[in-house]
Amino acid sequence: MDRANFFKDVYEVVRQIPKGRATSYGAIAQYLGVKSGARMVGWAMNASFTENNYVPAHRVVNRNGLLTGKHHFKNPNEMANLLREEGIEVEGNQIKNFADCFWDPSVELAL
C-alpha cells in the first residue's frame, strides 16, 4: 500500500475512536493489516502533529495502556488530562481501566 495512505488510514482510525475509549498501536496496525507496524502507527502519530487535521493521539496508547506518547505532546500532562476528562481513569502515565475502555478497530469497525 502507499505509505501515505497508511498514515492517512491511521489518522482516520484514530479519529474514529469514541470518547472515553482508547486503543493500542498494535491494534491499529493489526487492523490495517500490518503485522508489526505498531511502530509505524506511533510514527504516524508523530507525523500527525504536522498534519492539518487534528488526531486524538491521546487515545492511542501502548498495549499495556501506558501513555508512552505523552512525552511527545506539547505538554505531557495534556494527554493524561484529556483522557481523564473523557472519563478514562489514568494512573500516573498508565490507564487504570484500560481493558474496560479498550477500543479495538478490528472489532468495533469490524471490517
Next chain:
DNA sequence: AAGCTGACTATGG
C-alpha cells in the same frame, strides 16, 4: 545512498 532511529510487541533469560 546508506544507516539510524522510533509514541511497539513478543519472547527469552
Next chain:
DNA sequence: GCCATAGCCAGCT
C-alpha cells in the same frame, strides 16, 4: 517480575 534481544517498516539525517 524485570532487563535484554530480536523483528518490524517507514521516515529522517
